[in-house]
Amino acid sequence: MSGVNRFLRPDIARMGAYTPIEPVEVLGQGYGYGISPEKLVKLDGNENPYGCSPRVREALASYPYYHIYPDPEQRELRRLVSEYAGASWESIVLGAGSDELIDLVLRLTIEPGDKVINCPPTFGMYPFCTEVCGGKVVTVKRDKDFNIQLAKVKAAIDRDTKVIFVTSPNNPTANLTSVEDILELVKSDIVVVVDEAYYEFSGLTVVPLVSRYENLIVLRSFSKWAGLAGLRVGYGIMSPELVRYIIKIKQPYNINVAAQVAVRQSLIDLDYMKDTIRRLIEERERLLVKLAGLGFLKPYPSQSNFILCSVADGRARKLHEGLRRKGIFIRYFDAPLLQNCLRISVGKPEHTDALIKALKELWEG
Numbered sequence: 001m002s003g004v005n006r007f008l009r010p011d012i013a014r015m016g017a018y019t020p021i022e023p024v025e026v027l028g029q030g031y032g033y034g035i036s037p038e039k040l041v042k043l044d045g046n047e048n049p050y051g052c053s054p055r056v057r058e059a060l061a062s063y064p065y066y067h068i069y070p071d072p073e074q075r076e077l078r079r080l081v082s083e084y085a086g087a088s089w090e091s092i093v094l095g096a097g098s099d100e101l102i103d104l105v106l107r108l109t110i111e112p113g114d115k116v117i118n119c120p121p122t123f124g125m126y127p128f129c130t131e132v133c134g135g136k137v138v139t140v141k142r143d144k145d146f147n148i149q150l151a152k153v154k155a156a157i158d159r160d161t162k163v164i165f166v167t168s169p170n171n172p173t174a175n176l177t178s179v180e181d182i183l184e185l186v187k188s189d190i191v192v193v194v195d196e197a198y199y200e201f202s203g204l205t206v207v208p209l210v211s212r213y214e215n216l217i218v219l220r221s222f223s224k225w226a227g228l229a230g231l232r233v234g235y236g237i238m239s240p241e242l243v244r245y246i247i248k249i250k251q252p253y254n255i256n257v258a259a260q261v262a263v264r265q266s267l268i269d270l271d272y273m274k275d276t277i278r279r280l281i282e283e284r285e286r287l288l289v290k291l292a293g294l295g296f297l298k299p300y301p302s303q304s305n306f307i308l309c310s311v312a313d314g315r316a317r318k319l320h321e322g323l324r325r326k327g328i329f330i331r332y333f334d335a336p337l338l339q340n341c342l343r344i345s346v347g348k349p350e351h352t353d354a355l356i357k358a359l360k361e362l363w364e365g
Contacts, residue, residue: 011134018128041328041354043345045229046171046198046306050276050348052227053269056262063261070260072252077260080267081235085220087207090240093247094263096254098197098219098234102165103129104246105217105236109191110135110162117156117164119148121173121338123195126165135162141337146173146300150181157188167195169202172333172343174302182206186213193217197234200225200277201284202303207237214239224305225277226266231259280305284346290356291344296363306345308338315363316340322362328355 005013042049071077074094082089095101102125110116112134118126119140127137138161140153148166164185168177177194185192186209194206196218210216217238223229233255236246266273284302291299296312311319320332320342331343344355 009134011131015128015131018124039327041347041351043347043351043355044329044331044343046224046304046345047229048224048227048276048280048305049345049351050227050279052262053266053272055265055269055272056228059261059265060258063257066257068257070253070255070257073247074255074260077255077263080264084267084270085207085235085237087210087237088240091210091237091243092235093238093243093250094233094235094255095250096234096259097223097232098195098221098236099125099129100232100250100254101219101234101236101246102126102193102195103132104250105191105193106130106133106135106163107249108242108245113160115158115161117153117161117190119153119164119166121146121170121333121335122165122167123171136160142170142173144337146170146175146337148177148181150184153185154188157190161190163191163193165193165195167197168204168206169198169302169304171198171304172306172331172338172341173300173308174198174304174306175300176202176204176303179204179206179209182216183209186216189215191215191217193219195219197221198224198304201281201305204303210237210239214241217242222263222266226263226273227276228259228262228266231256231262233259233263280346283349283352286349287344287346287352290352294356294359294363297342297359306343309342309344311340311342314340316342319359319362323355323358326358328358330355 077094078092079089081092106129110133114135115138116130116135117138117140119142130137138156140156143149166177182194192215196205199205199220207218210218217236219236222233288299291297291309297309299307299309316332333341
């Protein structure tokens with residue numbers, strides 16, 4: 001073996017890369033469309049188009065201590081988040097996005113070869129992080145309605161199974177997993193990670209159960225509802241003992257001071273943020289009606305801030321590419337159970353109007 005590969009873990013050299021969402025400056029210029037970022041309609045990342053609280057911008061501009069390292073134990077933030085989440089501060093730990101917490105949970109719980117159950121279609125970071133940590137991904141597909149197949153999941157659990165990830169609402173299908181099904185998984189005595197990144201758009205949570213089950217972990221994010229995707233802040237709610245171990249193995253200063261300032265101000269300005277959530281939920285319902293009315297899309301019900309659609313006549317890719325040329329960016333899928341599907345983030349009313357107009361033009365053209 002020659003080149004740098006001789007230095008690498010063979011499994012890392014073989015694994016595929018995660019495909020991330022790209023920023024507006026890349027989307028506008030990187031594909032030859034020559035569209036300025038402010039004219040883009042970006043509906044591909046499930047971000048909050050209204051952005052963060054104005055208080056966040058003001059506080060970031062005036063913060064005087066960027067030259068000082070942040071608190072490695074996140075003490076103030078853990079107490080603030082505990083009030084918002086309704087859990088004890090000892091059960092809270094923050095990460096650089098919930099992505100970091102996914103990685104940390106796996107580092108903490110699996111050894112090379114241990115199994116992690118993944119239920120696609122779902123968030124791609126679960127298998128990605130499992131492979132990075134040397135684990136084995138066990139795939140148990142969801143049913144045709146995108147529900148977890150509980151009996152098949154339980155049948156897949158063996159002595160080497162350590163973790164299962166359940167996203168609720170699920171990404172990219174926007175449906176919920178019932179509390180009853182989650183409790184059935186918890187009884188299997190493996191670590192059950194419930195990813196509630198889109199909780200604010202559904203209102204359904206299993207956080208009250210965490211204090212009763214030491215193998216239940218809930219992950220949440222400030223990216224979606226609070227408009228802090230670019231600052232990377234997520235948090236986990238879990239057994240205080242697990243929190244102590246996560247703090248033990250995490251990077252000491254994983255939440256930078258700008259992110260800490262932004263979280264503090266977001267939680268102070270909850271009324272403002274709740275209003276943007278309300279507006280997004282109202283626009284979600286309007287977008288559902290508009291998409292269904294086109295006749296060539298089948299939008300699925302959503303409990304999140306995005307809508308999954310299947311496309312008639314196998315034209316999802318063509319619509320996706322046509323929208324890109326018009327400066328409108330959504331997600332295209334061509335994976336098992338998601339063949340010929342598009343995922344559309346909920347934007348502002350003017351984004352919905354631009355999208356529907358463009359879709360009609362492309363279909364009729």
